[in-house]
Amino acid sequence: MTPPLPDAAPAAAAPAPAALLETRALNKRFGGLHVTNGVDFRLEEGEVHCLIGPNGAGKSTFFRLLLGEYAPESGRILYRGEDVTALKPFERVRRGLSVKFQVPGIFPGLSVAHNLEIALQHHLEGASLTAEIRRLLAFLNLSDAAPERAGALSHGQKQWLEIGMAISLKPRLLLLDEPTAGMSPDETHATGEMVQALNRDGVALLAIEHDMAFVRQIAQRVTVLHVGRIFAQGTTDEIVADERVAAIYLGEAETGPADRARPRDAPARSAADA
Incomplete structure (x- = not known):
């Protein structure tokens, strides 16, 4: 009698595709301020992702790290699976990354x-x-x-x-730094329609934004930064419903080093959002 054949070994799971953009344990300090603190972030191909948070959260510093304008103390930045941490800004642009800053550079x-x-x-x-x-x-x-x-x-x-x-x-990825700042509601909505059209054409977008109507219009996912760390992530509805997020915007959550270092009567800005 022929012995039964052994069960076939289970097939190995296929490796997850590389994210379009990823940061791993990204750190940046300005003097005594830890403005980007161990940030692990992932943005998928074709995604529209908004980055929000109170002033001084580290949003603009994070952008400048992604662009290569600032060098991190530690951590890695990967673009389409390639480690670009040490690449110069123009080298990142050549790979398909572009940016529009808050103040127009026309x-x-x-x-x-x-x-x-x-x-x-x-x-x-x-x-x-x-x-x-x-x-x-x-x-x-x-x-x-x-x-x-x-x-x-x-x-x-x-x-x-x-x-x-x-x-x-x-570009394959467009970074937008507060693209609707100073716009009328009609202009803001028209900008959202532009973003949606770009996304339909295959462009992924990461936007720093404060206007939640605009975030609702465009975002597939939202990340909240607070004192240099990722505080929350989810859909726009999930973020809006998160009482912890409301607390940091209202100043009820525990402040971090950047906030404690700022004089009480100073503007709500720090090196993290310079």
Whole structure:
């Protein structure tokens, strides 16, 4: 009698795909302030993720670490599975990472169309360049303003123009630092529609934002930073319903080193959000 065959060994589970962006135990200090404290963060391909938190939480410092403007004391930054911790900012941009800061970095003395041309000129020429400028102007609701000086645009239009310059390189990941600051409700909603359109085209986005209506409009996941640490993560509804998150915004939660170091009458800012 033939003995029964042994049971087949269970198949090994397939390794989880690499995140688009990941940080592991990321740390940054400014003097005695531990402004990024062991941050483990993950953003998936094609995700729209918002980063929120009270002033001094470390949001802007975290952004500058991702961009390579600051070097961490310890920890790692991985982009598409590659360790980019030691790469310079332009090397990260070449890999598909772009940014739009809170204060627009446009050329105010040049026309709106010329600003976009400068952003595109090393990648396109001739008819292709002209067609892409027209496409971006239409996407940004700036077609009628194309010949105007960029400095004459409204605040919201300047923000849109810089978004256009940031996406001109067709990034895989776009970082947005308070993209709706100073905008009217209508401009804020239009910006959210731009973000959603970019995401449908395959762009992942990570945005620092304070406007919760905008966060509700765009975010698939939300991370709350507090005194340099990840305090909470979840959907927008989960974060809004979290009483601990409400407490830190109302100043009821325990403060950390950055808060205790700030004089009582000083603005609610620290090196963490410089």
